[in-house]
Amino acid sequence: MINPNDRLLVISTSTIHGFSFLEYIKDEIKEFIQSDEIIFVPYARPSGISYDDYTQNVKDALQTVGISVKGLHTFENKKEAILHAKAIFIGGGNTFLLLKTLYELGLIEELRSVVHNGTPYIGTSAGSNLTGLTIGTTNDMPIVYPPSFDALQFLPFNINPHYLDPDPNSTHKGETRETRINEFHKFNHQVVVGLREGSWLRVENGVVELKGKLSARIFRQNEQPIEFESGILEEKVYRI
Amino acid sequence: MINPNDRLLVISTSTIHGFSFLEYIKDEIKEFIQSDEIIFVPYARPSGISYDDYTQNVKDALQTVGISVKGLHTFENKKEAILHAKAIFIGGGNTFLLLKTLYELGLIEELRSVVHNGTPYIGTSAGSNLTGLTIGTTNDMPIVYPPSFDALQFLPFNINPHYLDPDPNSTHKGETRETRINEFHKFNHQVVVGLREGSWLRVENGVVELKGKLSARIFRQNEQPIEFESGILEEKVYRI
Numbered sequence: 001m002i003n004p005n006d007r008l009l010v011i012s013t014s015t016i017h018g019f020s021f022l023e024y025i026k027d028e029i030k031e032f033i034q035s036d037e038i039i040f041v042p043y044a045r046p047s048g049i050s051y052d053d054y055t056q057n058v059k060d061a062l063q064t065v066g067i068s069v070k071g072l073h074t075f076e077n078k079k080e081a082i083l084h085a086k087a088i089f090i091g092g093g094n095t096f097l098l099l100k101t102l103y104e105l106g107l108i109e110e111l112r113s114v115v116h117n118g119t120p121y122i123g124t125s126a127g128s129n130l131t132g133l134t135i136g137t138t139n140d141m142p143i144v145y146p147p148s149f150d151a152l153q154f155l156p157f158n159i160n161p162h163y164l165d166p167d168p169n170s171t172h173k174g175e176t177r178e179t180r181i182n183e184f185h186k187f188n189h190q191v192v193v194g195l196r197e198g199s200w201l202r203v204e205n206g207v208v209e210l211k212g213k214l215s216a217r218i219f220r221q222n223e224q225p226i227e228f229e230s231g232i233l234e235e236k237v238y239r240i
Numbered sequence: 241m242i243n244p245n246d247r248l249l250v251i252s253t254s255t256i257h258g259f260s261f262l263e264y265i266k267d268e269i270k271e272f273i274q275s276d277e278i279i280f281v282p283y284a285r286p287s288g289i290s291y292d293d294y295t296q297n298v299k300d301a302l303q304t305v306g307i308s309v310k311g312l313h314t315f316e317n318k319k320e321a322i323l324h325a326k327a328i329f330i331g332g333g334n335t336f337l338l339l340k341t342l343y344e345l346g347l348i349e350e351l352r353s354v355v356h357n358g359t360p361y362i363g364t365s366a367g368s369n370l371t372g373l374t375i376g377t378t379n380d381m382p383i384v385y386p387p388s389f390d391a392l393q394f395l396p397f398n399i400n401p402h403y404l405d406p407d408p409n410s411t412h413k414g415e416t417r418e419t420r421i422n423e424f425h426k427f428n429h430q431v432v433v434g435l436r437e438g439s440w441l442r443v444e445n446g447v448v449e450l451k452g453k454l455s456a457r458i459f460r461q462n463e464q465p466i467e468f469e470s471g472i473l474e475e476k477v478y479r480i
Contacts, residue, residue, distance in 0.1 A: 017411035047419055048426035095422050096382075136383055138474055141337075141420040142376050143427050145389045149382060162414035171257035174402035179287055180381040185335050186288035187383050197413055 001206065006154050007032070007120045008203035010131050012161045012195035012212075014092055014124040022061035022124075024198065030065040033087040033120045034203070037068045039075075043101040044126040045095025054091060082110045085119055092125025092161075095138035100146035111152055121154070122141070125161045128195070132158040137184055137192050139177075156190070156204070158240045163194030163217055169205065178217075178225070185221040191238045192219040201233070208233040241446065246394050247360045248443035250371050252401045252435035252452075253274070254332055254364040262301040262364075264438065268451070270305040272442070273360045279309045279315075283294035283341040284333025294331060322350045323360055332365025332401075335378035339370065340386035343436070351392055361394070364400045368435070372398040377424055377432050379417075395443070399420040403434030403457055418465070419458075424459040428471045431478045432459040441473070448473040 009032050015021050022029070042054040049057075055071035062069055069089075075081035082088065088111070090098070102108055115121045123131055129138045129153045135161040167175040175183070181192050195201070199212035210216050210230050218226040218237060226237070249272050257260050263271070270461070282294040289297075295311035302309055311331075315321035322328065328351070330338070342348055355361045363371055369378045374389045377400040406416040421432050435441070439452035450456050450470050458466040458477060466477070 013413045015413050017413065044424075045426070046415070048423055097423075097427070137381060139381070139414055141424055142378065142382060142389060143420075143424040144376075149385045162412065164412060164414065172402065172404060173253045173255050173257065174379055174404065175286070181384075183286075183288055183337075184381055184383040186285070187337070 001153065002203060002208070003116050004206040005118045006115050006203060006206075007118065008115070008131055008154055008201070010128045010155070010159060010195070010201040010203065011119075011122065011124045011197050012128065016198045020061070020128040021057055023047040025200070026062060026065045028200075028202075029062065029089075029122055030067060032122070033067070035086040036066055037070070038062070038087040038089045038122070039072050040069050040079055041072045041084040041090040041098075041127070043073075044091055044095065044098035046091075046093035048130050049093075058089065058091065063145065078105055078107060079110045082107060082114055083113065087120040087122065089122040090127030090130060092127055094143055095126040095129045095140045096142050096144050096146055098126045099135055099149075099151065100144050102130075103147050107153065112154075115152070115154060118184070119236045125199075128159050128161045131155050133190050134188075135156060136188060137181060149163065155208070155238075158184075158188075158192045160192050160194045163196045168239075178219075181219045185219065189221050189240050191221075191240060192216075193233075193238065194219065207236065241411075242395060242443060242448070243356050244446040245358045246355050246443060246446075247358065248355070248371055248394055248441070249360075249362045249363045249443040250368045250395070250399060250443065251362065251434070252368065252403065252439050253437040256352070256438045260301070261297055265440070266302060266305045268440075269302065269329075269362055270307060273307070275326040276306055277310070278302070278327040278329045278362070279312050279321055279325040279388075280309050281312045281328065281367070283313075283339075284331055284335065284338035286331075286333035289333075291316065294333075295328060295461055298329065298331065318345055318347060319350045322347060322354055325354065326361065327360040328354070329362040330364075330367030330370060332367055332381055335366040335369045335375045335380045336382050336384050336386055338366045339389075339391065340384050342370075343387050348392065355392070355394060365473040368399050368401050371395050373430050374398060374428070377421060395448070395478075398424075398428075398430050398432045400432055401432045403436045418459075421459045425459065428463050429480050431461075431480060432460065433457075433478065
């Protein structure tokens, strides 16, 4: 069951084709957080960008909707910063690096605690992977070794962000995304929600709603995948 | 330095477009092993295929060149089987699952030992990832949690099999392969050899030779990638 206090925006991607960073989603973020400041968690470091530069990009994108942004890395006492945050935004990049860093800083329990007390949580890409049970359905390269693949576990299923349909014209013999998720289901029971770029889940009052332009692809173990168009995702679909 | 006794075929993919399983590479395998039997290691289980079925596919493919195949899973004493193998072939599938299984069965040191004593080793895809220092440049989903990312470490660099060039027409915002390898190099020093489908490395007498149809893309930390066409890969290129 999803904690009814949890408020989550689980976003497939920070950027969609033809739009600048966060442009398509910033109004939703503004309305969702119901305040004017967030703590940004830059630890996933896409392309190895520095914490400062990554945070600056978020500042630049969100100042246009009147949100002020502080990087978690700038706080000496990070647990205190999370405790007092009005909203938390964990950005995309490398999921292994992100999770390892959060474990090393001892912030996993703190994040769970404040979200269960109602602090709004926004995740994009790797930050969305963390809302699920494990990072076992990330698309990222295992560039570092985290002490566990267990994620923040706000949702009783897994997320696959940047979900990508097979290219019918491809001659490449590497596995398709669907094949990979099917392999995951040989060894794991939980449902996997494949979120296409431009889609996101909004979670409030224990209810999961699919928003955005595209349907989501839902993978249940030993069943055919389901295309879910939009709206409320019923519990029977994502529970095992 | 590569152990001069090591004999390796490090193959990007078992199957290339337009050919059946192992068809394009089976003559090279036959000539390489200099015998008529191999032990096949089916633990990577592509698409979750059973050990028996996977081994049968290899049997069917290699009987046409007069090689008999036994699955390692059929031996009660697997360490003995490896010790007495005339050649070892580790097939592709999921690299995390493969490595975890080898650690759990306690076969890592046994494999290193026999290869350093001259037993020919053939790897495809996940089996090729294992010849490098770590599995940190696999393309696979982390469907299970291995006790370490350290691989068999026959080569003093990492392999990225199924290397895929960026698609200039793509509107997808997930990371390209090159971006992922660049992220790897923010946290790891070793060279990464991107092997395109249809190419392989043949390693003998401490010498690494690139064979097959396509160039390899070689990534060195903090340097521009190099396109290596074919032939002997000089040590200065892959050593750090």
